[in-house]
Amino acid sequence: MLSRIVVLCSLAFVAGAGEARAQRGNQLWYQAYDAGVRDVRNSAWDSAVQNLLAAKQTGPSPSRRVIFYGDRVDAFNPDYFLGVAYLNLRRFADADAAFERVRQANLIAANDSQFRVFQMQATTAKFELALLQGADFLARGDLAQAKQANDRALALGIDPSRARDQERRLAEAVRIAATPQPSPQASPVPSPQPPPVIAELPSPQPAPVPQPAPPIAQAPLPPVNQAPLPVTVPPVNPPAQSTASNVPVPPRVVDLRTGIAAYLQGRYGDAATLLAPTASDPQGSVRGRFYLACSLAALVLSGERDEVELARAKAVLQLAGRLDQFVADRRVISPRVLVALGMQP
Numbered sequence: 001m002l003s004r005i006v007v008l009c010s011l012a013f014v015a016g017a018g019e020a021r022a023q024r025g026n027q028l029w030y031q032a033y034d035a036g037v038r039d040v041r042n043s044a045w046d047s048a049v050q051n052l053l054a055a056k057q058t059g060p061s062p063s064r065r066v067i068f069y070g071d072r073v074d075a076f077n078p079d080y081f082l083g084v085a086y087l088n089l090r091r092f093a094d095a096d097a098a099f100e101r102v103r104q105a106n107l108i109a110a111n112d113s114q115f116r117v118f119q120m121q122a123t124t125a126k127f128e129l130a131l132l133q134g135a136d137f138l139a140r141g142d143l144a145q146a147k148q149a150n151d152r153a154l155a156l157g158i159d160p161s162r163a164r165d166q167e168r169r170l171a172e173a174v175r176i177a178a179t180p181q182p183s184p185q186a187s188p189v190p191s192p193q194p195p196p197v198i199a200e201l202p203s204p205q206p207a208p209v210p211q212p213a214p215p216i217a218q219a220p221l222p223p224v225n226q227a228p229l230p231v232t233v234p235p236v237n238p239p240a241q242s243t244a245s246n247v248p249v250p251p252r253v254v255d256l257r258t259g260i261a262a263y264l265q266g267r268y269g270d271a272a273t274l275l276a277p278t279a280s281d282p283q284g285s286v287r288g289r290f291y292l293a294c295s296l297a298a299l300v301l302s303g304e305r306d307e308v309e310l311a312r313a314k315a316v317l318q319l320a321g322r323l324d325q326f327v328a329d330r331r332v333i334s335p336r337v338l339v340a341l342g343m344q345p
Contacts, residue, residue, distance in 0.1 A: 029059030095125040127158035271295040293317035
């Protein structure tokens with residue numbers, strides 16, 4: 001009785017160990033094989049390789065007739081489906097080896113319905129492998145091995161245009177290898193180059209010496225025993241007077257004209273000095289204030305005055321009033337000066 005129990009336990013242990021070896025995780029070999037075949041049909045190539053390798057490792061030897069379970073008898077050909085998966089993964093060496101195992105075991109016979117498809121797949125794997133090997137040999141400079149691999153690819157006739165393209169690259173490499181290379185020569189001594197021509201900078205011109213302002217005409221003094229004549233202030237734009245008139249020009253008008261002329265001549269400091277009274281004089285010319293503001297801004301831009309003067313220039317410009325009355329004058333003012341004063345050129 002005891003010996004019978006021992007035998008039964010030993011049989012159970014052997015059966016359990018065999019079943020454990022036949023599982024991928026919790027999957028039996030035929031379950032892994034069926035899953036791998038489904039993966040191939042669904043183009044899940046990586047999963048197909050894993051399942052088919054598990055079925056091949058734990059299942060029986062590949063054969064055209066294998067008992068799966070119960071009364072199911074079917075072909076067990078994992079290498080064929082592995083070859084298909086490898087071919088689509090561009091693992092051409094693995095695909096060629098798998099298809100070759102199918103051929104050697106005669107698992108797909110010439111009279112089988114899938115034989116033509118199998119032949120095309122196996123030949124494609126050999127062609128791609130030969131083309132890949134030829135390119136690798138060509139890159140390494142082994143032209144003899146590259147030619148042999150490319151000849152194998154051409155003989156298979158799968159894609160002649162690709163094989164001929166590689167054949168042309170091979171022929172070009174052979175031509176370059178056969179071309180004698182010029183012997184190295186001593187580097188010629190470079191001829192002395194003439195020194196670069198350095199353009200002479202123009203000598204600095206002396207800064208223009210400010211011209212003294214013309215004397216300001218003074219009105220003639222009245223006789224001692226006579227009362228002074230009343231002086232009337234002319235408008236900003238006085239009417240044209242006859243040149244034959246002996247009436248003297250009032251000092252305020254002379255300062256305005258001279259100051260504007262100094263500004264237009266680029267003598268901004270003289271212009272600012274001549275036009276300065278217009279800023280504090282309640283009856284000062286608004287046009288004079290406009291040119292005074294421009295003179296102060298020009299002095300700041302030229303670096304002759306500090307930036308503080310620009311604020312004073314803007315204040316003087318506000319005293320000038322409406323800017324649209326100086327449309328004609330603004331045409332002769334530098335755009336930089338106008339922008340500094342906050343006006344559009």
